[in-house]
Amino acid sequence: AQLTLAKAYIVTAQYDKALDLANSWKQTAVDDARPYLLAGDVYVKLEDFKAAKIEFSKAEELSSGGASAIPKLALINLELLQGNLDPAKDMLDAVLQEYPTNVTALATFYLISKQQGNQAAGLEKIKSTFDKNQTNIGLRLLLARVWLVEQRYAEVITLLDELEAQESLPKEYWATLGRSLIRDNQRQGATQHYDRWLAFAPNDKDAVIGKLFLLDSQNKFAEGAKLTQSFLVNRDDVQMQILDTHFLLMKSDFEAAQKSYDKLPAEVLEEPMSKGFLARFQLSRKELEPALANAEIAYDATKNSRNLLLVIHILDLMEQADKSLLFLEAHLEEKPNDLIARMLYAERQIGGDIGAAMLTYKKALEQNPNNYIANNNLAYLYLQQGELDIAKQFAEKAAELNPDNAETLDTLAQIYVAENDYEEALELYSRVVAGDLENEEIYLNYVETLLVSGDAFLAKRKIEQREMKLQESLDRVQALIAEYGIE
Structure with missing residues (x-):
């Protein structure tokens, strides 16, 4: 109860009350190190390091002969707070001699090693200790945390997957594995992980936020x-x-x-993020100028794709296409790895400079060769230029990456049509129209392929089966009827 109250006082910065509690506790428990540790923690918060050292030293004296490394580690942390790395390192070496598997001591060793530019030594110390004590969950989780810092996500996942069958796993396991799965871009695995976590801890905030991150990204x-x-x-x-x-x-x-x-x-409403919220409200009411001002505040604070798209959308509604394009170019200059922005930029280039658009799509593929949209659009652009062999390579890649996508199959089918290979084209279109195809242009591409292949009877039936809603589709139907003499 006293520890809980002490923590509450420290968290709420009621340091006088925390010290009073520590002093009264000392009177009733003269051989207990804990009130001295509490007093030391308060003095650290107050940056009175001299007083803190006295308290921690007394706690160490009371703990001598015991099994607790806490006072020793508190004194080491005190040296670190004052920038005294060398004495802290010497003290820590002594602690590790006495407590070789102490997780906090090993974590501190890694941090000191990192500050001294030798983080490999810190990591090796943790790894070698774990290798000798692989049943120690605390050491396994420490190694996982360090590997997470080192961005060795696959190794974290392998290390922690071995604990999956165990019951009552600590929160640290769930949080570390979840972050690693997300950063390793294993979305399906991450979703399953957070669903499992929420199943037994539905109100755990970290679990909820991890799941929300995944939902937002999807x-x-x-x-x-x-x-x-x-x-x-x-x-x-x-x-x-x-x-x-x-x-x-x-x-x-x-x-x-x-x-x-x-x-x-009120203070949150003044934050740039809230200005982004306000911009969306204003946009919904068609208040474009104030929406743009607030969207730009949000973007300047956090230059991510979503804030960029908001600004671009508002500029487009204001019919400021030139400014929109310049804004996009400036963003890519600063954030060249923003794939969403690069794809948008390529889309805008198609209307004015096809060669530049093709170069932009190629840069997008350098970032992610498995971007099926970039592959498909490059295939289409090469098809328009009559370079069928190159177009086919990109189209086949796009279809391989997304075999059920109507747009990718349509592009590949149009290449087969250009090669007069109507059988292959119609095989692809049969897959497209078998589903719930809403795209009228692709449907009419299928009809036209039937016509050029000589199957006017089936083409007529397909025209009769589908009611076109777009005017350009109705115009195209009439043109096909006239060109091929369909009665």
């Missing part, structure tokens, strides 16, 4: 809003309220989003 905004609201039912939380506002806005539920936004504290 544009599953309705699911995200449902999850934030289920969390907020149980307790108020400003961060979750912010996320709730975000998801509601992204799914265009402006009425509910406004109610969520109105619950945010």
Whole structure:
């Protein structure tokens, strides 16, 4: 009870009360190191390192002969706070001689090694200790955390997967493995992991936020809003309220989003992120100029793809295409690895400079060779230029990456048509029209392929089966009827 109260005092910066508690505790437990550790922690917060050292030294004296390394580590941390790396390292070496598997001591050893430019030694110390004590979950989790820092995500995943069958795993396991799966871009594995975590800890904030990150990256905004609201039912939380506002806005539920936004504290509403929220509200009301001003504030603070797209969208609505393009170019100059921005830039280039668009798509493929849209669009552009062999390479890659996508199959089919290989083209179109195809242009490409292959009877039947809604589609149907003499 006294420890809980002490922590509450420290967290709320009630240091006088914390010291009073420590002093009274000393009177009732004269041989207990804990009140001295508490007093030392308070003095650290107050940056009175001399007083803190006295308290920690007394705690160490009371712990002599015991099994606790805590006072020794507190004294080491005190040296580190004052920038005294060498004495801290000497003290730590002594602690590790006495407590070779102490997780905090090993973590501190790694941090000191890193500060001294020799993090490999720190990592090796942890790894070699773990190799000798592989049943020690604390050491396994420490090694995983360090590997996470070192961006060795696959090794973290392998290391922690061995614990999956165990029950009552600590939160550190779930958090470390979840972050590694996300950073290793294993979206399906990450989703399964966070679902398992939430199954037994539905109100764990870290678990909820991890799941929300995944939902946001998949544009599953309705699911995200449902999850934030289920969390907020149980307790108020400003961060979750912010996320709730975000998801509601992204799914265009402006009425509910406004109610969520109105619950945010005044100081949060002044943050750039909230200006982005405000921009979306203003955009929904067609208040374009103030929306642009607030969107630019959000973008300047966080230059990510989503904030960029918001600014670009508003500029487009204001019919400022030149400014929109310049804004996009400036963003790519600063963020050349933003693949979403690069794809948007290529799309805009197609209307004016096909060669430049092709170069941009090639740069996108350098970043991610498995970008099926870039492969498909390059195939289409090469087809337009009559370079069928090159077009076919990109089209086949796109179809391989996304074999059920109507656009990729249409592009490849059009290349077969250009090669007069109607059989292959119609085989692809049969796959396309077998599903729920909404794209009228692709449907008419199929009809035209039937006509050029000599199957006017089936082409006529396909025209009769489909009611076209777009004027350009109706015009094209009439042109095909006239050109091929369909009665």
